[in-house]
Amino acid sequence: MASKKKSESPQTADSETLKSLLHSMLLQRRFEEKVGEAYALGKIGGFCHLYIGQEAVSTGTLSMLREDDYVITTYRDHGQAIARGMTPRSVMAELFGRIDGCSRGKGGSMHLFDRNLNFLGGHGIVGGHVPLAAGVGFAIKYRGGDQVIICFMGESVVNTGAFHEALNMAALWKLPCVFVIENNKYGMGTAVERAAAIKDLSTRAASYDGMYAEHVDGQDVMAVRDATSRALTHARKGQPVLLEVRTYRYMGHSMSDAVSGTYRTKAELDEYLKRDPINLFRAKLLESGDLSEEQFAAMEQEIKAIVQDSWDFADASPEPPAESLYEDVLVTTES
């Protein structure tokens, strides 16, 4: 995660920063491949939505954020959790439903939270978390702070009432919110053009005076950083932003769904696989000389060990104790 002092200019990224971006994306990818394996073995249950293919969005945006900024997202939250700096151990243990998980085994895949990182959770009702983001923006303004909140959402959210209600208030009250639409083209199995009566999703912002909007290639991490930089500049001044990031989901909607089939063709998937954000960025760094093949191989090895360690840690972590069933329903202290 970027430190508070770090420059927000994506253009001045040095070799180390560039490699850290690749590292962040590759860690998410390898972590989730391991998650898929664990799911197949029954180590992980319930709904489990993989982020594979969208890693340039989480890394590109969150690498620009300060420590005291806020993040909120949907149920497809593993990638952003890791990009924000949550440890693979705490995320994997949560997926395994263990006590050392970030939400003590109460939330699972869809509800990753980390208060220390201002990671306000993965939320399971499509559109439901967007008003929460406006509320965090309201609290920032109430206190006179200069933080922002980034609110991630899938493209299907733009058709919900909650989205409109939240964006209207964010614009009306000039709240420091960056609403990031991760347009991966499908709301479960329904293509965006079959669900939204609008082609260019960022133009939804035209409904709200003063809202800044743009769209960006979500497979290009540097382009995402660039757009995020502009978005943050606006948001820190109290101008909310709608940023559409065009990306693609390489896996099924959740682990229970087919990767392709009735709703999208294998040929379409293959076409998008040619623009894998990690492959594109790796090639770019190899070409520019910011990365060598040896360094990349070493990075792969290191990440492989981190991911295996997260599995071992999660597997060894105890189940939540029976008495925890009734804990955390209510806070017992009063202020």
Add this chain to the structure above:
Amino acid sequence: MAVITYREALNQALREEMARDDRVFLMGEEVAQYNGAYKVSKGLLDEFGEMRVVDTPITELGFAGVGVGAAMVGLRPVIEFMTWNFAVLALDQVVNSAAKMLYMSGGQYPVPIVFRGPNGAALQLSAQHSQAFESWLAHIPGLKVVTPGTPYDAKGLLKAAIRDDNPVIVLEGEMLYNTKGEVPEDDYIVPIGKADLKREGDHCSIITSGKMVLVAMNAADQLAKEGIRVDVVDLRTVRPMDVEAITASVRKTNRAVVLEEGWEIAGIGAQVVDYIQRECFDDLDAPVVRVHQADVPMPYAKGLERAAKPDLAKTIAAVKKVMYVD
């Protein structure tokens, strides 16, 4: 002690808690410039300014969520619904966000928020504006639900709700706003989860809450003239429910009527009766009788509306039934 209205009592509670804690703010439709649809927030905009008394667009789902988000990062919102009938649009935020956040975050994110507004029927507002939501909300773990029936309880419970670190639902009554009662001027709270024995008697218990407390008190007055002494247990909080107060009363009287404003099926009364059969099975001298709204959407016509609502006559009849008189 000063005699003030239920409306003024709520206004005092808001004013005192906002003065006490600058994290507390009030948000809702017409709460600021208009001084509140029912004038509960009268004068607060002038006193606390527009950052702390916030008019919203008509977007219950949206501003309920704004409140939850603000509470997650340390503010203490009071969200006013113009009526709970409109809050049905916001239930996703109340049920899925506010009530579950602490649990699904493994204890990391408490949501210290109050959702409040008038609940239940007024007069001839017909089906969509005349619903009592106690049982809907009391069903949800992670919420507390209070139902003040007097000015004293309204002020004390709202103050307790604002100071509570959990989501608290405050169900007020449109027909209660003008009712008067004694309210102390000094700082006090009414503890959430504690019932109040509003009237003592040893023949029959009436267990009730909210607006129906007045009906129960009137029934007790009428019945006293016939020599029937009624215990009136005002639950004040319907989640968590004061089971001890219910059982103590029923063990004394051996007979109970459960009076509520809402519908019968899966209503609050069903829960009260369950506690009674579990805890007081051997104490009962008669089956418990419930008084509630007729199992229909609220009609508009005066006569039909009267027939649909729980009232004094139905309550008296119920007490006589469990007393085996008439």
